[in-house]
Amino acid sequence: MPDITEEEEEVREEIVPGVARALSPMARRILALNPGVRTGLGTNTYMVGIDEIAVIDPGPMDQSHLDAIVGCGGDLIRWILVTNDTDEHAGSVQALKEMTGAKVMAYCDIECDEKLKDGQQIVGTEFRLTTRHLPGPSAQNVGFVLEEERMLIAGDLIIDGPSVAIDPERGGDMAAYIESIESLRKYRLRRIAPAHGYVIEEPKPVMAAYIEHRLAREAEILKALGNDTMRVEEVVEAVYGELDEERAALAAGNVLAHLIKLRSDGKVKGQKNFTKV
Numbered sequence: 001m002p003d004i005t006e007e008e009e010e011v012r013e014e015i016v017p018g019v020a021r022a023l024s025p026m027a028r029r030i031l032a033l034n035p036g037v038r039t040g041l042g043t044n045t046y047m048v049g050i051d052e053i054a055v056i057d058p059g060p061m062d063q064s065h066l067d068a069i070v071g072c073g074g075d076l077i078r079w080i081l082v083t084n085d086t087d088e089h090a091g092s093v094q095a096l097k098e099m100t101g102a103k104v105m106a107y108c109d110i111e112c113d114e115k116l117k118d119g120q121q122i123v124g125t126e127f128r129l130t131t132r133h134l135p136g137p138s139a140q141n142v143g144f145v146l147e148e149e150r151m152l153i154a155g156d157l158i159i160d161g162p163s164v165a166i167d168p169e170r171g172g173d174m175a176a177y178i179e180s181i182e183s184l185r186k187y188r189l190r191r192i193a194p195a196h197g198y199v200i201e202e203p204k205p206v207m208a209a210y211i212e213h214r215l216a217r218e219a220e221i222l223k224a225l226g227n228d229t230m231r232v233e234e235v236v237e238a239v240y241g242e243l244d245e246e247r248a249a250l251a252a253g254n255v256l257a258h259l260i261k262l263r264s265d266g267k268v269k270g271q272k273n274f275t276k277v
Contacts, residue, residue, distance in 0.1 A: 012198060015029075015031045015041055015198070016031065017030075017031045017032065017033040017042060017065075018030065018031070018033065018064060018065060018068040019031075019068070020047070020068065020072040023193065023199055024149050024151065024191075025149075026048055026049065026050070026126060026127055026146060026148060026149055027046060027047070027048050027146060027149070027151065027193070028046070028047045028072065029044050029045065029046055029047075029193070029199075030044075030045045030047070030065070030068050030069060030072065031043070031044055031045075032044075032045060032059035032060060032062060032065045033062060033064070033065060034059065034060050034062070034088060037246045037247055037250065038088070038165060038250065039088055039196055040159065040160070040161060040196035040197050041196060041197060042059075042196070043057060043059040043060065043088050043089060043195060043196065044057065044193070044194065044195055044196065044197075045057050045058055045059050045065070045069060046153050046193055047069070047072060047073055047077075048124070048127055048129060048144075048146055048153075049076070049078075049124045049125070049126060049127050050076075050125075050126050051076065051124075051125045051126065052076060052078045052124040052125050052126075053073045053076045053077045053078060053079075053124075054077075054078065054079040054080075054081055054122055054124065054127075054129060055069060055073065055077055055079065055080050055081065055096065055102070056081045056082070056083065056144060056153050057081075057082055057083055057089045057090070057153075057155070057195060058080060058082075058090070058092045058093055058096045059088065059089065059091065059092055060087050060088055060091040060092060061087070061091040061092045061095060062092065063095075065092070066092055066095055066096055066099060069096065070096075070099055070100060073100075075100070077096075077100045077102045078102055078103065078124070079102055079103050079104075079105055079122055079124075080093055080096055080097060080100075080102045080103070080104045080105070081105055081106065081116075081122065081129070081144060082106050082108065082110065083141060083142055083143060083144070083153070083154070083155025083156065083195060084108055084137065084138050084140065084141045084142070084155055084156060085106075085108040085109060085110045085138075085140065086138075086170075088195075089155070089156075089195065090106075090108075090110055093106075093110060093111075093112075094111065105122065107131060107133065107140055107142045108138075108140040108141075108142070109140065116131045116142070117131065118131060118132065118133040118142075119131060119132075121147075122144075126148070127146060127147070127148055128146075128147040128148065129144045129145065129146055129147070129153075130144065130145040130147060131143075131144060132144070132145060132152070134154070134155070134157045134180040134183070134184075135173060135176040135177070135180055136157060136164075136166060136172065136173055136174070136176045136177025136178070136179075136180045136181075137155065137156035137157060137164060137165075137166060137171075137172055137177065138156075138170065138171035138172060139171050139173065139176075140171075141155055141156060141157060141180075142155065143155055143157060145187070145189075149190065149191070150187075150188055150189055150190040150191070151189070151190060151191040151192070151193055152184070152187070152189050152191070152192045152193065152203070153193045154192050154193065154194050154195065155194075155195050156195050156196075157177070157180055157181065158181070158192055158194055158200065158203075158206065158207065158210060159194040159195060159196045159197050160194050160196065160197020160198045160199075160200060161196070161197055163213065163254070164177070164210075165250045165253055165254060166253060166254055166257040167250070167253025167254070167256070167257065168253065168256050168257050168260060169253065169256075170253070172253065172257050173257065173260075173261075174214070174254075174257035174258055174260065174261040175261045175264060175265075177214075177257075178211060178214055181207050181210055181211060182211065184203070184207060185204070185207065189203045189204075190203070191203065192206070214258075217239070217254070217258060218258050218261070218262065220239045221235060221239055221255060221258050221259065221262070222262065222267060222268075224238035224239050225268065232252050232255050232256050232259070233248075233252060235255045235259075236248060236251045236252050236255050239251075239255065
């Protein structure tokens with residue numbers, strides 16, 4: 001993933017939690033106040049539409065964040081959508097529904113008014129959002145394409161950062177993740193709005209960099225394994241070096257996901273055992 005240059009960093013406007021920021025004529029972003037190693041600056045809530053509004057990923061249960069969403073959209077909020085079922089993305093869904101009366105629509109297994117299908121569209125007076133099943137971060141992860149602007153609201157599939165945490169213990173699948181990114185290459189996307197961080201203005205090189213990064217990491221893991229039987233934590237240490245506890249846990253999930261893929265690909269044989277303690 002290309003590094004952000006000092007010049008690019010200078011022109012980036014600070015993302016302020018709780019403040020609605022227009023990204024385009026049709027889309028706004030409000031940052032939730034839940035920064036962390038997994039969430040970066042926090043979870044981005046997206047609001048699409050003008051006369052009718054769809055809220056995507058209302059974020060964790062935080063009344064101040066909900067108040068910011070309702071303060072921005074008010075009684076124009078018609079739909080509540082989520083890219084996945086984690087608390088970081090969907091923890092406040094029911095509370096927002098109670099505040100607005102909006103219809104909850106979801107592909108994942110949360111309480112909702114209507115289950116979404118891959119390819120299904122949510123049609124507002126000024127926009128169309130197309131649901132795209134993009135597994136990898138979890139089995140039921142989805143993105144939403146704002147057709148009028150060719151912008152993908154990507155959830156956790158692609159973020160504004162060097163890597164995404166893929167943890168099988170949270171439903172992650174490395175092979176599916178790579179396939180999902182590859183599948184996006186057939187769409188003429190102009191922008192990607194990630195769940196965490198800034199909007200990605202040049203999707204193609206970023207998607208290519210993500211694939212390259214994962215294949216390079218896979219090669220490093222194979223080299224570290226050699227002919228030995230190793231625990232996941234030992235592979236993490238060999239590949240990533242010294243990490244703090246939280247980042248080591250994320251790296252362990254990624255390593256395990258790679259090892260599962262490598263075994264499925266036949267590159268790690270049965271006699272090469274791996275365990276996560």
